[in-house]
Amino acid sequence: MDSPKASPTFEQLFQGQPVILAPMEDVSDEVFRRLCREHGAGLCVTEFVNAEGLLRGCKTAKRKITLGAEDTPTAIQIYGSDPERLAEAASVAEAANPAFIDINCGCWVPKIAGRGAGAGWLRNPAAMVAMAKLIVGTVKLPVTVKTRIGYGPESEMPIVELAKRLEDVGVRVLTIHCRTAQMGHSGNADWSYAAKAKAQLKIPVIVNGDIKTAEDAKRALDETGCDGVMIGRAAIDHPWVFDECRDLLDRGVVRPAPSFDERFDLCRDHLIANVGARGEPYGVRVTRRHLTGYLRGLPGAASIRKRLLFSDSLAECLQILEEERTRLAAAAA
Numbered sequence: 399m400d401s402p403k404a405s406p407t408f409e410q411l412f413q414g415q416p417v418i419l420a421p422m423e424d425v426s427d428e429v430f431r432r433l434c435r436e437h438g439a440g441l442c443v444t445e446f447v448n449a450e451g452l453l454r455g456c457k458t459a460k461r462k463i464t465l466g467a468e469d470t471p472t473a474i475q476i477y478g479s480d481p482e483r484l485a486e487a488a489s490v491a492e493a494a495n496p497a498f499i500d501i502n503c504g505c506w507v508p509k510i511a512g513r514g515a516g517a518g519w520l521r522n523p524a525a526m527v528a529m530a531k532l533i534v535g536t537v538k539l540p541v542t543v544k545t546r547i548g549y550g551p552e553s554e555m556p557i558v559e560l561a562k563r564l565e566d567v568g569v570r571v572l573t574i575h576c577r578t579a580q581m582g583h584s585g586n587a588d589w590s591y592a593a594k595a596k597a598q599l600k601i602p603v604i605v606n607g608d609i610k611t612a613e614d615a616k617r618a619l620d621e622t623g624c625d626g627v628m629i630g631r632a633a634i635d636h637p638w639v640f641d642e643c644r645d646l647l648d649r650g651v652v653r654p655a656p657s658f659d660e661r662f663d664l665c666r667d668h669l670i671a672n673v674g675a676r677g678e679p680y681g682v683r684v685t686r687r688h689l690t691g692y693l694r695g696l697p698g699a700a701s702i703r704k705r706l707l708f709s710d711s712l713a714e715c716l717q718i719l720e721e722e723r724t725r726l727a728a729a730a731a
């Protein structure tokens with residue numbers, strides 16, 4: 399009889415150059431985490447969860463921290479601007495049994511960063527370090543931080559010095575999105591800051607920002623010496639990126655692009671799983687943002703997507719997919 403697979407220890411999660419699914423609001427939910435894990439993601443992080451929402455017991459926050467038995471290893475990410483409330487929320491999140499607790503110090507959105515949460519912490523590095531120390535001292539699980547290189551437009555980016563101070567208070571892993579908060583998602587990520595931070599630290603550093611392909615992942619790791627990569631937007635269109643990274647990083651192999659059937663299968667599976675989790679029509683609607691990428695490269699992809707856009711019904715979408723699959727198979731025969 400097979401013995402149950404032991405869960406990896408926290409240290410093991412960061413060995414072997416993990417390729418991690420980034421926390422993304424309204425994207426990195428339980429369904430998408432499962433799909434990415436099935437396609438090679440070694441570790442996932444939940445969407446960020448508002449500390450106040452968690453403490454009030456709000457429904458959305460509760461849903462976001464609920465981890466199914468198979469949803470592992472997954473970390474829960476929390477955000478907020480009040481250190482004591484964040485520490486309390488970290489305890490609530492800890493009870494949900496995640497792999498670790500991640501603190502969001504990188505969200506640039508004005509209604510969050512402007513109120514001192516997310517990347518707002520970068521405007522007061524001393525307060526950020528004190529907050530991290532408080533949370534490390536409150537929970538038993540490892541605590542990690544995801545942040546940016548600075549708020550912008552500092553002449554010297556604070557991340558390098560800040561990274562050391564976070565390590566000194568017990569933060570166990572640092573993920574660096576290599577942009578300033580003011581850059582939002584624009585401009586290019588500058589991985590050299592991840593390299594500078596990594597050179598100072600003993601704890602694992604994860605490089606994030608503009609890693610779109612397996613080649614990017616390899617280059618980011620080679621250029622920075624970081625311990626792993628985190629991938630966000632590229633996974634929305636192409637969850638196969640995780641397997642592609644693993645093949646290249648572990649075996650030096652360039653994985654062939656997904657076949658037409660794999661593309662149709664993923665559209666179908668994601669639609670079915672989202673409708674199972676959220677019902678119709680919402681489950682269909684939230685899947686749409688993925689479909690352009692999933693269908694990319696198929697002959698007639700734009701018209702398939704257009705047909706799918708006009709339907710909120712799962713049965714209709716599945717029928718469209720099967721019709722289009724049959725049409726392509728006939729054309730190829």
Ligand SMILES: Cc1cc2nc3c(=O)[nH]c(=O)nc-3n(C[C@H](O)[C@H](O)[C@H](O)COP(=O)(O)O)c2cc1C
Nearest residue numbers: 420421422423445446502575607608609629630631
């Ligand atoms: C739709 C969307 C939602 C995001 N939500 C979060 C979030 O909840 N927490 C977080 O730390 N970062 C969030 N981010 C930022 C990503 O985790 C990541 O740092 C950023 O997209 C850069 O990585 P990429 O170039 O691989 O996309 C979000 C990004 C996107 C595109």
